Amino acid sequence: MAVTLRDVAALAGVSPRSVSNVVNDFRYVSPAMQAKVRAALDELDYKPNLLARGLRQGRTGTIALLLPEITVAYFSELAHEIVERASQLGITVMIDETSGAPNRELALLEVAMRSSWVDGVLLSTLGLNGAALAGVKSDVPVVLLGERTAKSALDHVGIDNVRASRDAVQHLIDSGRHRIAAIGGSHAPSDMTSRLRLKGYRAALRAAGLPTEDYLYARTPKYRRGDAAVAVRALLAHPEPPDALFCFSDELAIGSLRELYEQGLRVPSDISVVGFDDIEESRFTTPSLTSISPDKHQIASTALETLMARIAGSDLRPRALQVGYQLLARESSTRQ
Amino acid sequence: MAVTLRDVAALAGVSPRSVSNVVNDFRYVSPAMQAKVRAALDELDYKPNLLARGLRQGRTGTIALLLPEITVAYFSELAHEIVERASQLGITVMIDETSGAPNRELALLEVAMRSSWVDGVLLSTLGLNGAALAGVKSDVPVVLLGERTAKSALDHVGIDNVRASRDAVQHLIDSGRHRIAAIGGSHAPSDMTSRLRLKGYRAALRAAGLPTEDYLYARTPKYRRGDAAVAVRALLAHPEPPDALFCFSDELAIGSLRELYEQGLRVPSDISVVGFDDIEESRFTTPSLTSISPDKHQIASTALETLMARIAGSDLRPRALQVGYQLLARESSTRQ
DNA sequence: CAACTTCCTTGCATCGTGGTAATGACGGGC
DNA sequence: GCCCGTCATTACCACGATGCAAGGAAGTTG
Numbered sequence: 001m002a003v004t005l006r007d008v009a010a011l012a013g014v015s016p017r018s019v020s021n022v023v024n025d026f027r028y029v030s031p032a033m034q035a036k037v038r039a040a041l042d043e044l045d046y047k048p049n050l051l052a053r054g055l056r057q058g059r060t061g062t063i064a065l066l067l068p069e070i071t072v073a074y075f076s077e078l079a080h081e082i083v084e085r086a087s088q089l090g091i092t093v094m095i096d097e098t099s100g101a102p103n104r105e106l107a108l109l110e111v112a113m114r115s116s117w118v119d120g121v122l123l124s125t126l127g128l129n130g131a132a133l134a135g136v137k138s139d140v141p142v143v144l145l146g147e148r149t150a151k152s153a154l155d156h157v158g159i160d161n162v163r164a165s166r167d168a169v170q171h172l173i174d175s176g177r178h179r180i181a182a183i184g185g186s187h188a189p190s191d192m193t194s195r196l197r198l199k200g201y202r203a204a205l206r207a208a209g210l211p212t213e214d215y216l217y218a219r220t221p222k223y224r225r226g227d228a229a230v231a232v233r234a235l236l237a238h239p240e241p242p243d244a245l246f247c248f249s250d251e252l253a254i255g256s257l258r259e260l261y262e263q264g265l266r267v268p269s270d271i272s273v274v275g276f277d278d279i280e281e282s283r284f285t286t287p288s289l290t291s292i293s294p295d296k297h298q299i300a301s302t303a304l305e306t307l308m309a310r311i312a313g314s315d316l317r318p319r320a321l322q323v324g325y326q327l328l329a330r331e332s333s334t335r336q
Numbered sequence: 337m338a339v340t341l342r343d344v345a346a347l348a349g350v351s352p353r354s355v356s357n358v359v360n361d362f363r364y365v366s367p368a369m370q371a372k373v374r375a376a377l378d379e380l381d382y383k384p385n386l387l388a389r390g391l392r393q394g395r396t397g398t399i400a401l402l403l404p405e406i407t408v409a410y411f412s413e414l415a416h417e418i419v420e421r422a423s424q425l426g427i428t429v430m431i432d433e434t435s436g437a438p439n440r441e442l443a444l445l446e447v448a449m450r451s452s453w454v455d456g457v458l459l460s461t462l463g464l465n466g467a468a469l470a471g472v473k474s475d476v477p478v479v480l481l482g483e484r485t486a487k488s489a490l491d492h493v494g495i496d497n498v499r500a501s502r503d504a505v506q507h508l509i510d511s512g513r514h515r516i517a518a519i520g521g522s523h524a525p526s527d528m529t530s531r532l533r534l535k536g537y538r539a540a541l542r543a544a545g546l547p548t549e550d551y552l553y554a555r556t557p558k559y560r561r562g563d564a565a566v567a568v569r570a571l572l573a574h575p576e577p578p579d580a581l582f583c584f585s586d587e588l589a590i591g592s593l594r595e596l597y598e599q600g601l602r603v604p605s606d607i608s609v610v611g612f613d614d615i616e617e618s619r620f621t622t623p624s625l626t627s628i629s630p631d632k633h634q635i636a637s638t639a640l641e642t643l644m645a646r647i648a649g650s651d652l653r654p655r656a657l658q659v660g661y662q663l664l665a666r667e668s669s670t671r672q
Numbered sequence: 673c674a675a676c677t678t679c680c681t682t683g684c685a686t687c688g689t690g691g692t693a694a695t696g697a698c699g700g701g702c
Numbered sequence: 703g704c705c706c707g708t709c710a711t712t713a714c715c716a717c718g719a720t721g722c723a724a725g726g727a728a729g730t731t732g
Contacts, residue, residue: 071412095432097416114338
């Protein structure tokens with residue numbers, strides 16, 4: 001069995017409470033006590049039982065990070081940044097995958113938020129709409145990553161999707177493209193992300209005096225590589241096919257590159273492609289992919305600091321925090 | 337504050353223990369008690385405190401999955417399979433990133449294994465060598481994913497790396513390649529994976545009566561996309577450059593594709609490329625990537641079942657479990 | 673020298689559950 | 703009417719840690 005405070009106390013010939021004092025660097029501990037207890041601690045190789053400590057203190061030092069799909073590169077890169085930052089702060093992150101299934105998402109959320117298991121929750125959700133979210137009573141603070149769905153009364157951290165999308169499309173216009181298509185997003189009312197990116201896309205077209213044709217927007221069930229092919233084929237089948245694609249995720253853009261290749265089109269000479277997220281993969285595609293790069297590092301820092309403040313008891317009203325982004329122009333939108 | 341058994345008991349006018357009985361479906365509970373307690377449970381929206389339960393029962397229903405880097409697609413895909421399977425078994429997975437840093441890896445391992453936080457650990461390690469591992473006393477069962485490092489007395493689940501590598505190289509030989517290079521792996525003694533794959537590579541060459549030239553093996557610091565460029569440049573600079581690359585990971589293969597493109601070589605007409613891991617990305621590269629595809633689904637199932645058996649108290653001696661793989665021939669090794 | 677402060681150590685209670693076993697209630701068999 | 707088995711509920715405590723405050727030793731002050 002595991003070694004407990006009591007075992008250490010017995011060996012050192014002191015009270016369990018004194019051992020606890022040493023372990024926790026209590027102020028008044030004599031050097032003699034220090035020495036005795038440390039020796040016993042080392043000899044038995046004591047490790048505190050974090051369950052018991054958590055139960056007693058009401059804090060576990062652990063937060064949950066709930067992601068829709070961990071295999072989506074954007075999420076895994078974000079997770080990495082968060083784990084990295086959290087470990088600097090001495091916090092353990094419990095990553096959990098909700099698989100998009102809303103019931104599973106809710107179930108996990110309930111467990112995470114109500115079972116005293118974690119001190120707080122970072123929630124990145126696509127599938128969950130505001131109404132469902134509002135129905136969850138939370139005992140622990142929650143910070144949303146990405147877009148706020150509806151009017152949930154939670155902090156959230158993200159970038160300005162509208163402006164970033166406008167920049168991306170503007171970049172295509174500047175490079176001489178006129179018939180720019182947008183790809184990505186579903187009809188689901190909870191898909192706030194695609195709504196905002198579509199808004200930015202249209203704003204850029206209008207600002208340049210270009211028409212916003214309905215046929216130039218192709219929806220996709222999700223944001224993954226495999227979802228792009230159908231959309232691209234539909235766009236290319238039109239009598240006036242696009243000369244540029246603005247994809248709402250890098251994965252969609254990469255799926256599009258593949259489909260364009262199969263259709264015999266060359267990027268960027270025949271058609272430009274721009275993505276969103278700047279996942280690492282995009283630097284290695286042929287051609288390399290132009291993308292909007294959200295500052296993931298800053299998202300992680302900001303989200304964690306906000307969550308920590310809430311856990312410490314901050315009582316400000318919910319805030320919408322925006323972090324920076326960059327447009328990274330690479331080969332896929334740069335004529336050679 | 338959170339609702340406890342006591343609160344529910346007070347409302348229902350029964351003892352806390354009776355509430356516990358209802359919550360845990362104890363055998364002898366009268367319908368009247370059932371009704372009373374359920375009503376109170378619903379009214380207060382009771383959720384059990386999992387810390388207290390875990391402390392009392394000595395089981396938490398949670399396992400840890402320790403990965404070197406979550407942004408490596410192979411690991412995130414494996415994590416996905418494991419989370420999926422575990423949730424069917426009613427187990428929560430706590431994914432944690434060790435970042436390869438051996439001290440961090442050890443620290444996390446210690447915490448995970450000694451703090452009663454989790455019932456078991458799935459450990460996928462590259463950086464940690466057998467000696468260090470042997471030094472960790474584990475209070476909970478551990479199952480290794482991937483290659484066993486040295487002679488640690490732990491179960492491990494993986495594929496037959498030697499045979500898989502031989503198959504991959506044989507495939508290149510069959511398609512008419514003679515000067516086949518291998519890319520990937522470091523000098524670290526703990527890098528068992530590259531050692532086994534190199535062994536299979538050489539076995540295939542010997543079996544075909546081809547020489548195994550030293551200059552045709554290029555090491556890389558890690559297995560990521562960005563690590564391939566230097567290796568590829570070195571290989572191409574040789575007076576007799578290779579006509580095929582066998583990369584020890586898909587990410588390396590993808591980095592190689594990129595570098596070959598920059599060097600003006602065409603795949604597969606000028607040079608073939610084969611990877612290892614079959615990450616999703618490999619189906620979308622141009623050209624799509626031939627790869628060894630370990631059965632990740634089966635790895636997840638086998639690893640979880642083995643771990644569960646250990647947790648339940650199985651006392652068999654450590655086993656090396658091998659699961660299947662497939663060679664998926666795609667464009668990067670198929671002359672058009 | 674009493675009264676008080678400062679330093680160190682410890683006992684007790686408690687966090688929220690669930691295991692163990694005692695207590696009661698009830699009905700059936702003799 | 704008594705004993706016993708089955709069913710239902712409960713009291714008590716332990717899981718392993720820490721908050722609280724009491725208690726004692728040592729030193730300081732008036």
